[in-house]
Amino acid sequence: MIARHSLIYVGSRGIAAALNMASVAVFTRLSPAQTYGSYLYLLSWALVLYGATCQWPKFSFFALYDEGRAQAQIGTVVRILAGSLLLAGLAAGLAAALGLIAAPAAGAILLLAVGFTLFEGSTEIARTRLKAGAVAASVLCRAVLMLGLGSAVLRATGDPVDLALAIAASNALGALPALITMGPLMRGQGSRAEARRLIAYGWPLVLSFGVAALAQSLDRLIIAKTVGPAGLGAYGAIADFLRQSFIVFGEALALSLMSIAKREARIDGMAAASGVLCDAARAMTAIAAFGAVFFLCFDDLVVAILLGPGYREEARRLAPILILASILMMFRSYYFGQVIYFTRTSRLEAAAAFATLITVAFASLLLIPPFGAFGAAVAFAAGQAAACFVLVVGAERAGTAMPLPLADMAGITVAALAVGLAISGIGLLPGGTQLPGIALRLILLGVAFLAVAWRIDMLGLAGAIRRRLAA
Numbered sequence: 147m148i149a150r151h152s153l154i155y156v157g158s159r160g161i162a163a164a165l166n167m168a169s170v171a172v173f174t175r176l177s178p179a180q181t182y183g184s185y186l187y188l189l190s191w192a193l194v195l196y197g198a199t200c201q202w203p204k205f206s207f208f209a210l211y212d213e214g215r216a217q218a219q220i221g222t223v224v225r226i227l228a229g230s231l232l233l234a235g236l237a238a239g240l241a242a243a244l245g246l247i248a249a250p251a252a253g254a255i256l257l258l259a260v261g262f263t264l265f266e267g268s269t270e271i272a273r274t275r276l277k278a279g280a281v282a283a284s285v286l287c288r289a290v291l292m293l294g295l296g297s298a299v300l301r302a303t304g305d306p307v308d309l310a311l312a313i314a315a316s317n318a319l320g321a322l323p324a325l326i327t328m329g330p331l332m333r334g335q336g337s338r339a340e341a342r343r344l345i346a347y348g349w350p351l352v353l354s355f356g357v358a359a360l361a362q363s364l365d366r367l368i369i370a371k372t373v374g375p376a377g378l379g380a381y382g383a384i385a386d387f388l389r390q391s392f393i394v395f396g397e398a399l400a401l402s403l404m405s406i407a408k409r410e411a412r413i414d415g416m417a418a419a420s421g422v423l424c425d426a427a428r429a430m431t432a433i434a435a436f437g438a439v440f441f442l443c444f445d446d447l448v449v450a451i452l453l454g455p456g457y458r459e460e461a462r463r464l465a466p467i468l469i470l471a472s473i474l475m476m477f478r479s480y481y482f483g484q485v486i487y488f489t490r491t492s493r494l495e496a497a498a499a500f501a502t503l504i505t506v507a508f509a510s511l512l513l514i515p516p517f518g519a520f521g522a523a524v525a526f527a528a529g530q531a532a533a534c535f536v537l538v539v540g541a542e543r544a545g546t547a548m549p550l551p552l553a554d555m556a557g558i559t560v561a562a563l564a565v566g567l568a569i570s571g572i573g574l575l576p577g578g579t580q581l582p583g584i585a586l587r588l589i590l591l592g593v594a595f596l597a598v599a600w601r602i603d604m605l606g607l608a609g610a611i612r613r614r615l616a617a
Contacts, residue, residue, distance in 0.1 A: 158281070158282030158283075158285045158286055159285060159394050159395065160394070160395070161286060161289070162285045162286055162288070162289035162394070163289075163390050163391065163394040163395070165286075165289035165290060165292070165293050166289055166292065166293075166390050166394070167387060167390055167391075167452065168293055169289075169292050169293045169296055169297075170383055170386060170387050170390075170452060170453070171451070171452050171453065172293065172296075172297050172300075173296060173297070173300060173309070174379075174383050174452075174453045174454040174456075174457050175454040176297065176300040176301060176304070177300050177304060177306075177309075178376070178379075178456060179375070179376040179377075179379030179380050179383075179456050179457060180374070180375045180376040180379060181304060181305075181306050181309075181375075181379070182306075182379040182382070182383065183370065183374070183375030183376055183377065183378035183379030183380075183382065184306035184375045185306035185309045185310055186366060186370075186378055186379065186382040186386075187306075187366070187367070187370045187375060187378060188251060188254055188255055188258070188306060188307065188310045189258065189310065189313070190363035190366045190367055190370075191247075191255050191363070191367075192254075192255045192256075192258035192259050192262070192310070193262075193359050193362065193363055194356065194359045194360050194363055195234050195237060195238065195255055195256070195259045196234070196258070196259040196262045196263065196359065197355040197356050197358060197359025197360070198237075198352070198355065198356030198359060198360075199230045199231070199233045199234040199237065199259070199352075199356075200227060200230040200231060200234055200259060200262070200263040200267075201266070201351070201355040201359070202230075202348045202349075202351035202352050202355050203223050203226045203227050203230060203267070203344065203348060204223070204227075204266055204267050204270035204271075205270075205348065205351055205355075205486075206223075206344045206345075206347045206348030206351065207219060207220075207223045207270065207271065207274065207344065209347055209348075209486065210343055210344060210347055215337075215340065217335075218335065218336070218337040218340050219337075219340050219344075220271055220328070221335050221336045221337070222336040222337050222340040222341050222344060223267070223271070223344060224267075224336075225336045225341075226341065226344060226345075227263055227267050230263070231259070231260060231263055234256060234259045234260075234263075235256055238252045238253070238255055238256040238259075239252070239256075250307050251307060254307045254310040254311055254314070255310070257310075257311060257314040257315075258310055258313065258314045258317075260314065260318065261313070261314035261315065261316070261317030261318045262317055264317065264318045264321040264325075265284065265288060265317040265318070265320050265321040265324075267321075268284065268321045268324035268325045268328060269281050269284050269285070269321070269324045271324070271328050272284075272324040272327055272328050273405055274405065277324075277327055277328070279327075280323050280324045280326075280327035280328070281324060283323035283324070284320050284321055284322070284323045284324040285320070287319065287320040287322065287323055288316050288317055288319075288320025288321075289320075291315070291316035291319055291320055292312075292313055292316040295312040295313075295315060295316050296309055296312045296313060296316070298312070299311075299312040350493050350495070350496045351495060351496070353496060353499075354495045354496030354497075354498075354499040354500070355495075355499070357496070357499040357500055357502075357503050358495075358498075358499035358502060358503070360503060361499060361502035361503035361506050361507075361529055362502075364503070364506050364507060364510060365506060365510055365514070365522035365523075365525050365526045366378055366381070366382060366522070368510050368511075368514050368522065369381055369514065369518075369519060369522050372514055372515065372518075373514070373518050373519060377460075377518060377519055379457065380456070380457045380460035380461060380464075380519065381460065381464060381519040381522060381523070383452075383453055383457050383461065384449070384453070384457070384460075384461035384464055384465060384468060385464070385468050385471075385472075385523070385526075387448075387452055387453075388441070388465070388468050388469055388471075388472040389472050389475065391437055391441070391472070392433065392434065392437055392472040392473055392475070392476045393472065393475060393476055393479070393480075395433045395437075395476075396430055396433065396476035396477070396479070396480040396481075399426050399429050399430060399433075399480065403422050403423075403425060403426040403429075404426065404480075404484050406422050407419040407422040407423050407426070408488075410422060411488055416488055416546060419488070420549050423548055423549050424549050424550075424551045424554075425602075425603070425604075426481060427481060427548070427549065427550055427551055427555060428551060428554050428555065428558065428602045428604070429602070429604045430476060430477060430480070430481055431554075431555040431558045431559065432558050432562075432595065432598050432599060432602065432604060433476070434473040434476065434477070435558055435559045435561075435562030435563075436562050436565075436591065436594070436595045436598070437469075437473075438469050438470075438473065438562070439562050439563075439565060439566035439569070439591065440591060441465060441469050442465075442466065442469065442566070443566060443569045443570060443573070443587065443591075444584075444587075444588075445462060445465050446462065447584065449461045449462055449465070460519060463520065464519055464520060464523050467520065467523040467524055467527055468523050468526075468527075470527050471523060471526045471527035471530055474527060474530035474531050474534060475530045477534060478498070478530050478533045478534045478537065481548060482533075482534050482537040482538055482541070482548055483495065483498065483533075483537060484548065485537060485540075485541045485546060485547070485548050488546050488548075494536070494537060494540045494541065494544070497536050497540060498533040498536040498537050498540075499533070501529075501532040501533055501535070501536045502529040502530065502532055502533040503529070504532075505525075505528050505529040505531075505532040506525050506526060506528070506529035509521075509524060509525035509528045509529070510522060510525040512525075513525055554602060558598055558602070561594065561597075561598050562594075562598075564594075565590060565591055565594040568590060569587045569590060569591060572586060572587050572590075573587065
């Protein structure tokens with residue numbers, strides 16, 4: 147079950163990631179850095195609005211889900227999400243009325259939040275009920291729509307607000323496969339008892355997710371106001387690409403393995419979930435280690451293919467520190483951050499969010515004025531490291547730490563470093579940077595990754611293949 151379930155999630159997320167990377171490549175060629183930066187500024191505020199109002203119910207639902215009360219829980223969370231969207235609308239309207247932001251921009255920010263809520267809410271309900279096919283269909287549908295609608299809008303108008311509206315529509319329409327699958331349950335009656343349970347668990351998340359969203363976007367907001375939209379465009383393009391690369395696969399692992407681990411813990415306790423959580427840690431380490439080697443060894447090639455000419459020089463300069471930041475964010479969000487679903491309390495997430503915000507704010511104010519986007523990258527990495535530290539220490543004190551197979555994780559890292567050195571050595575040889583040399587280096591990296599994935603039985607695929615061959 148784990149292999150099939152995880153393969154659907156990881157496969158769909160992998161294809162969607164490729165489409166999302168294609169979107170970045172197309173968008174940065176169809177728009178100058180200033181336009182793309184202005185769009186990222188709107189997107190950053192939309193993520194803050196969504197995090198502060200509409201994000202917490204889906205996490206509370208996942209933490210407290212019980213098959214025996216599924217219809218009442220789903221009906222209740224749908225109503226809570228509707229109320230959260232009303233609050234988001236009031237906040238956006240107030241900001242426009244006070245002149246803090248132009249009305250068209252406020253409308254685009256609100257619609258982005260609506261799109262995020264529809265997509266994330268529906269897919270969270272579907273993945274909690276282990277409906278992998280519906281989630282995969284929604285993920286792929288959204289990715290295709292983002293590329294198609296976003297490209298069409300940039301060609302037609304080139305306006306950042308219009309691009310934001312296209313992305314909002316892509317999220318809303320992408321939610322349809324999950325909504326159709328879960329439709330009958332989502333029409334269930336709400337329950338005051340379920341609402342009290344969801345709110346009792348999730349109220350700390352109302353603040354912590356808003357704080358976390360601000361912390362994740364603060365570096366971009368400061369860049370936009372100090373360096374300008376053009377500087378944000380280059381910084382955001384390479385940062386989003388790297389986040390897609392690491393976060394997408396980290397998220398896919400969490401969507402599959404964490405759902406299974408949560409079910410095991412709910413039925414038989416934390417000890418039963420430990421094996422699945424260790425598998426997730428090994429898989430994330432492999433993605434982080436080999437992904438870092440790939441980007442560090444092939445950064446010139448990746449940036450040249452991905453980004454338009456106006457983005458490339460800054461992207462190469464920022465890549466190493468943003469790789470580290472992306473890896474830390476993956477572990478923070480999709481491994482260590484998952485501990486809140488096993489401790490039965492969400493206060494630890496609030497502590498991690500505040501640690502992130504304080505660290506990012508202090509480091510951004512200190513580093514962005516003299517170093518620009520590079521300082522923002524350092525600040526973002528520092529914020530993710532601070533959150534990881536809080537989650538690890540807090541979970542240890544709570545007595546429910548996420549298990550870490552350190553020996554295996556170290557072995558995976560050593561293997562990645564060894565192949566990285568070999569690839570770098572080939573690159574120094576005559577012809578090592580020409581097409582045959584590049585192909586040889588890529589094949590070597592791919593073979594090494596597959597060998598490690600087989601050794602650790604990533605996602606249970608090796609075990610499934612062995613069983614099939616033995617049958």
